[in-house]
Amino acid sequence: NNSSQLSSLPLQILFYVNGIYYIFYFLATLAMIIYKSQVFSYPDDFLAPDLAVLFLMAILEVPRLYLGVKGNLTEAEAPLGLSLGLTVGSVVLCLYLLLWQTYVLWADVVLNALLLSAYGLESGLKVTAIAAFVG
Amino acid sequence: PAETRDGAQARARSPPAPVTDVAKLCVCDLLVAQCDVNCCCDPDCSADDFSLFTTCSVPVVTGDSHLCSQKAAVYSLDVEANPPERIFKLIDQVNPSIFCIHATNYKQALYLKSPEMPTPENFDQLLKKFGSSSFSAEPDSWNLGTDAQNPPDANETYRYEYGVPVQTEDAFLRLPSPVVSSWCSDANPAGFLVNQATKCIRSVSVEKCDSIQALSMLFYINSSILASVFQVNITVQSIVVQSLNGMRDLLNDSDVLRLPMVLDELCINVVLGVNYHITYTDTGEIIEAAAAFVLGAISKEALSIEQSFEISFTQENTKPVPLSGNPGYVVGLPLRAGFRPQGYPFPAGFHSNKHNQLTLLQSTSTQDCLAAQGARAPVLFGYNMISGCKLRITAAMKCQPLAQTLLDVLKGQSFPEYVASFGNSQAQDVLDWVPITHLHISEQRVSNPLQSSCQIPVSLGIEVKWTKYGSLVNPQARIVNVTATITTTTLRQLPSGRERIIPVTSSVVFTDISSPAEPGYKAWPTINIKLPFDFFYPFV
Numbered sequence: 001n002n003s004s005q006l007s008s009l010p011l012q013i014l015f016y017v018n019g020i021y022y023i024f025y026f027l028a029t030l031a032m033i034i035y036k037s038q039v040f041s042y043p044d045d046f047l048a049p050d051l052a053v054l055f056l057m058a059i060l061e062v063p064r065l066y067l068g069v070k071g072n073l074t075e076a077e078a079p080l081g082l083s084l085g086l087t088v089g090s091v092v093l094c095l096y097l098l099l100w101q102t103y104v105l106w107a108d109v110v111l112n113a114l115l116l117s118a119y120g121l122e123s124g125l126k127v128t129a130i131a132a133f134v135g
Numbered sequence: 136p137a138e139t140r141d142g143a144q145a146r147a148r149s150p151p152a153p154v155t156d157v158a159k160l161c162v163c164d165l166l167v168a169q170c171d172v173n174c175c176c177d178p179d180c181s182a183d184d185f186s187l188f189t190t191c192s193v194p195v196v197t198g199d200s201h202l203c204s205q206k207a208a209v210y211s212l213d214v215e216a217n218p219p220e221r222i223f224k225l226i227d228q229v230n231p232s233i234f235c236i237h238a239t240n241y242k243q244a245l246y247l248k249s250p251e252m253p254t255p256e257n258f259d260q261l262l263k264k265f266g267s268s269s270f271s272a273e274p275d276s277w278n279l280g281t282d283a284q285n286p287p288d289a290n291e292t293y294r295y296e297y298g299v300p301v302q303t304e305d306a307f308l309r310l311p312s313p314v315v316s317s318w319c320s321d322a323n324p325a326g327f328l329v330n331q332a333t334k335c336i337r338s339v340s341v342e343k344c345d346s347i348q349a350l351s352m353l354f355y356i357n358s359s360i361l362a363s364v365f366q367v368n369i370t371v372q373s374i375v376v377q378s379l380n381g382m383r384d385l386l387n388d389s390d391v392l393r394l395p396m397v398l399d400e401l402c403i404n405v406v407l408g409v410n411y412h413i414t415y416t417d418t419g420e421i422i423e424a425a426a427a428f429v430l431g432a433i434s435k436e437a438l439s440i441e442q443s444f445e446i447s448f449t450q451e452n453t454k455p456v457p458l459s460g461n462p463g464y465v466v467g468l469p470l471r472a473g474f475r476p477q478g479y480p481f482p483a484g485f486h487s488n489k490h491n492q493l494t495l496l497q498s499t500s501t502q503d504c505l506a507a508q509g510a511r512a513p514v515l516f517g518y519n520m521i522s523g524c525k526l527r528i529t530a531a532m533k534c535q536p537l538a539q540t541l542l543d544v545l546k547g548q549s550f551p552e553y554v555a556s557f558g559n560s561q562a563q564d565v566l567d568w569v570p571i572t573h574l575h576i577s578e579q580r581v582s583n584p585l586q587s588s589c590q591i592p593v594s595l596g597i598e599v600k601w602t603k604y605g606s607l608v609n610p611q612a613r614i615v616n617v618t619a620t621i622t623t624t625t626l627r628q629l630p631s632g633r634e635r636i637i638p639v640t641s642s643v644v645f646t647d648i649s650s651p652a653e654p655g656y657k658a659w660p661t662i663n664i665k666l667p668f669d670f671f672y673p674f675v
Contacts, residue, residue: 035234040201041248046241104238106203 175210186218300324303358344402362421460558463611466517472551534589
């Protein structure tokens with residue numbers, strides 16, 4: 001019965017894809033940071049912020065996805081709104097890794113751009129879902 | 136004014152900014168304001184210069200190849216055109232790898248770090264960071280007490296190795312030697328088994344001669360050498376006293392210590408030379424040390440004297456015989472000579488004279504033959520020598536005694552009969568010794584043969600013929616023939632009251648009579664084919 005179901009299927013699919021893609025993204029970015037520290041001159045006081053941002057983003061991703069899934073499935077707007085807020089934080093961290101990292105490789109640009117587009121699409125679908133739940 | 140000085144200081148502090156524009160970078164531009172050959176990026180070159188180039192030594196100038204896209208200056212020569220011209224292109228080089236650097240936010244990412252310029256403010260911090268023990272102001276390792284090393288255990292024997300300084304109870308056994316200039320420095324330690332002979336100059340003054348330590352015997356024998364369980368005292372082996380005119384006398388009693396003292400405007404008992412003889416065992420322990428002194432006198436006018444020092448090491452229970460080569464003679468080592476005792480062909484071997492050497496008259500400063508007796512120089516292999524003296528003939532001199540005296544002056548006290556053909560010839564090997572051939576040439580004077588002829592020897596020439604012996608790559612010198620030629624001249628009677636001076640010379644010449652080497656070839660290898668005896672087994 002389509003009319004009684006307010007949960008967004010595309011959003012749910014996107015959450016799963018995001019989760020899988022994020023695991024790949026995290027491992028790839030970590031591996032590239034290790035590669036950069038070996039090949040280029042990467043002093044410790046430049047390496048620390050980059051790693052901190054990456055791990056912070058990983059820590060944020062877990063509650064973000066959980067809250068999003070929970071909100072979408074229970075059709076509750078509060079968790080979904082919270083997830084949206086966390087998404088904003090993740091977007092900022094992703095922008096940092098895209099623009100203000102010490103060394104931005106072409107692979108970094110590709111990965112971060114994909115992640116940003118996923119976040120953007122997710123945010124749009126979340127807003128629609130919240131609007132559907134509220135209204 | 137203060138501003139320009141500060142500005143200049145600030146400019147001097149920071150290094151010049153690096154050139155990063157690819158179009159302006161030129162590694163082969165080495166000559167300032169001049170065109171470098173085959174350097175296509177040189178801004179000093181004109182089109183005419185480019186037409187003479189053959190290639191471009193620097194074809195591409197790029198930045199770091201890790202960057203995704205970078206500017207590159209490409210230089211090439213278009214040889215088709217007439218005249219050849221240089222082509223300069225500024226292109227964008229793209230790195231296709233996905234791991235190329237898209238951007239960096241770290242300024243020194245792809246450049247070497249400029250070192251920090253030291254200023255009075257950051258000097259201490261830089262010194263602490265980069266200065267190690269070599270730059271610190273008070274190094275820990277410079278303890279003044281390290282000179283007095285831990286004394287060896289009483290049970291442990293003190294063994295020396297080659298080159299190790301010989302230790303005494305306070306420091307090292309000193310062998311004064313010239314350092315940088317000819318003045319004596321007392322800080323040169325004697326190394327174990329290193330035979331040394333040094334000569335140096337010391338400044339003296341007769342008034343203070345008993346207070347200058349280095350002129351007294353005590354300075355050289357008061358320290359005892361650390362060796363094995365006990366300490367070895369340096370004993371006085373002999374004392375030779377040298378007078379002001381150079382005559383040396385061996386003293387009978389060498390037990391009495393003679394210290395310098397002032398006597399009649401002279402200072403006597405001044406140490407002119409020390410000769411240390413150290414005896415050691417085959418395990419490297421020193422068991423005996425003796426010093427032979429040459430004491431002399433210095434007069435009031437003398438401001439400096441020359442001291443000579445020598446140290447030699449002998450293994451106990453051995454009497455070293457110095458060889459002049461092994462087997463061929465070594466250039467610069469003395470010729471070995473000797474006598475054959477009466478009663479040959481009994482295999483008695485040879486006796487060598489006191490120094491086993493063939494000696495030559497040594498020229499002295501007085502140049503008077505009759506006063507020069509005694510001073511002789513050894514003949515060294517390969518060194519041609521000539522020496523001489525002047526003989527003053529008066530009317531009263533008789534011919535025969537004069538001739539005999541001159542012969543003694545030329546030949547020396549004991550002129551040997553045989554010379555060793557190899558540097559290491561043993562006295563038992565009679566065939567290894569070459570007899571000295573004597574020749575006599577007389578200069579006949581045509582005038583008046585009726586006068587009684589009295590021949591006096593005026594020249595001794597020794598010619599040593601040697602040859603190269605042995606293998607082509609390592610030839611050894613071998614003496615083949617020694618000829619001593621005495622030239623005599625007629626001594627004319629002089630009217631009384633007149634005197635004549637004639638020169639007397641002696642010389643030694645070494646001639647190489649080696650025949651050209653004949654190469655010897657190894658025999659061609661032969662093919663040795665032999666069938667085993669059971670080769671045709673079933674049929675034979």
